[in-house]
Amino acid sequence: MSHLNEYILHETRRQFLARGRNVLGYAALTALLGENLRLWGEDSPVKVTLPHFSPKVKQIIYLHMVGGPSQMDLFDYKPVMKEWYDKDLPDTIRMGQRLTTMTSGQKRFPVAPSKFKFSQVGKAGLWMNTELLPWTAKVIDDMAFIRSMHTEAINHEPAICHMQTGSMVGGRPCIGSWVSYGLGSLNENLPTFVVMVAEPTNKEQIQAISARLWSSGFVSGEHAGVPFRSQGDPILFINNPPGVTGELRRKQLDGLKALNELNYRQVGDPETHTRIQQFEMAYRMQTSVPELTAVSNEPESTYKLYGDEAKKPGTFAYICLLSRRLIERGVRFVQVYLNNWDHHSNVGGRLPMQCKDVDQATYGLIQDLKARGLFDSTLIIWGGEFGRTIYSQGGLTRDNYGRDHHPRCFTMWLAGGGIKAGTIHAYPVVTLTRNS
Numbered sequence: 001m002s003h004l005n006e007y008i009l010h011e012t013r014r015q016f017l018a019r020g021r022n023v024l025g026y027a028a029l030t031a032l033l034g035e036n037l038r039l040w041g042e043d044s045p046v047k048v049t050l051p052h053f054s055p056k057v058k059q060i061i062y063l064h065m066v067g068g069p070s071q072m073d074l075f076d077y078k079p080v081m082k083e084w085y086d087k088d089l090p091d092t093i094r095m096g097q098r099l100t101t102m103t104s105g106q107k108r109f110p111v112a113p114s115k116f117k118f119s120q121v122g123k124a125g126l127w128m129n130t131e132l133l134p135w136t137a138k139v140i141d142d143m144a145f146i147r148s149m150h151t152e153a154i155n156h157e158p159a160i161c162h163m164q165t166g167s168m169v170g171g172r173p174c175i176g177s178w179v180s181y182g183l184g185s186l187n188e189n190l191p192t193f194v195v196m197v198a199e200p201t202n203k204e205q206i207q208a209i210s211a212r213l214w215s216s217g218f219v220s221g222e223h224a225g226v227p228f229r230s231q232g233d234p235i236l237f238i239n240n241p242p243g244v245t246g247e248l249r250r251k252q253l254d255g256l257k258a259l260n261e262l263n264y265r266q267v268g269d270p271e272t273h274t275r276i277q278q279f280e281m282a283y284r285m286q287t288s289v290p291e292l293t294a295v296s297n298e299p300e301s302t303y304k305l306y307g308d309e310a311k312k313p314g315t316f317a318y319i320c321l322l323s324r325r326l327i328e329r330g331v332r333f334v335q336v337y338l339n340n341w342d343h344h345s346n347v348g349g350r351l352p353m354q355c356k357d358v359d360q361a362t363y364g365l366i367q368d369l370k371a372r373g374l375f376d377s378t379l380i381i382w383g384g385e386f387g388r389t390i391y392s393q394g395g396l397t398r399d400n401y402g403r404d405h406h407p408r409c410f411t412m413w414l415a416g417g418g419i420k421a422g423t424i425h426a427y428p429v430v431t432l433t434r435n436s
Helices: 002-009 013-019 021-036 077-083 156-165 175-184 245-265 270-294 300-306 316-328 347-371
Strands: 057-065 118-123 126-129 142-149 194-196 226-228 333-338 378-383 412-416 423-425
Touching: 057 156, 057 175, 057 316, 057 347, 077 245, 175 333, 194 316, 245 270, 270 316, 300 347, 316 333, 316 347, 316 423, 333 347, 347 378, 347 412
Parallel strands: 057 333, 057 378, 142 423, 194 226, 194 333
Antiparallel strands: 118 126, 142 412, 378 412
């Protein structure tokens, strides 16, 4: 026990505060309420009010397009820019905005209008790129577009971290962890928060994706995202090794639990309970995960909906189908990452491949959730960590151009979850004239 006593002597600040959490909590409450401290009742200063509308969202699918999709080539139609082709972006528009080192040395900032065809679609007549996203256009009336997204981060790593955790500096819980912490589980046999990384068709400009993006930060480790591999066994070592039966595994876990409980009573480290819960979850997942990932049991009509790519493990379409299966089984938060939206060059060559990856799969996901009665209670979020510039990075031709990072104003869309569909949320329109 000498080693245990030494461990207790080196306990962390969090462990120390946790030991006296009730005393410290009451002291803080007394200081805050002061003269108003009294039992809750009709005269209580604390009033509980209900929201002005009934919340509908129970689960979330967050489709993060890593690299920053070009808003003016997808959902933010700017027809006047055709008149500004190859003219320098006025300083009065840029107004000293930060530039990345990739374009800070450019002598010119030539305006690059989108080369793709836009059309008005849906009952609301919203404009979008129908040349590359014909399937998405069919469900545009189910979407709400936010064109006024804004961030201070101009480089990928801090920008993605900011979008996922609310801070450009790592160490805080991500949005999926907060959902897990606040709402809890709907299925004790699967994680509350699952993360998957899709494989893009084109891999020309892959950005690093680190586990800190699905970290639980200072929240208990049980609320961290559980990454599912896109190919092979979804979770490593999910199966028992040769010679280890289910009964033997159960005995091993019971023994480990007894030792961990003894450690917890002596030390009080909350991460010990996290380990216990993770062991138990892994045991239950040995049965639930194989059934979850058996997508080959889906009828052929499912693959007509999502496209044939859904039959290939690792593709975005496959992961969209798997996301529906996760939602169907009660997973609260599904985080999906699709890389290679960092189009500094060759927008004309690379964007069509990216759009083909997501187009029919996105349509299929929305329609599938609708058919199963899950759409109104599931919020779908689509977007990147920032947008792209209206001016071209590097060379410019009518058919090809590049776009640098643009954090000040970009587009994301929402669908499901009771959102007001067929709408656009944006800043007041600014008209760019030749005299600007």
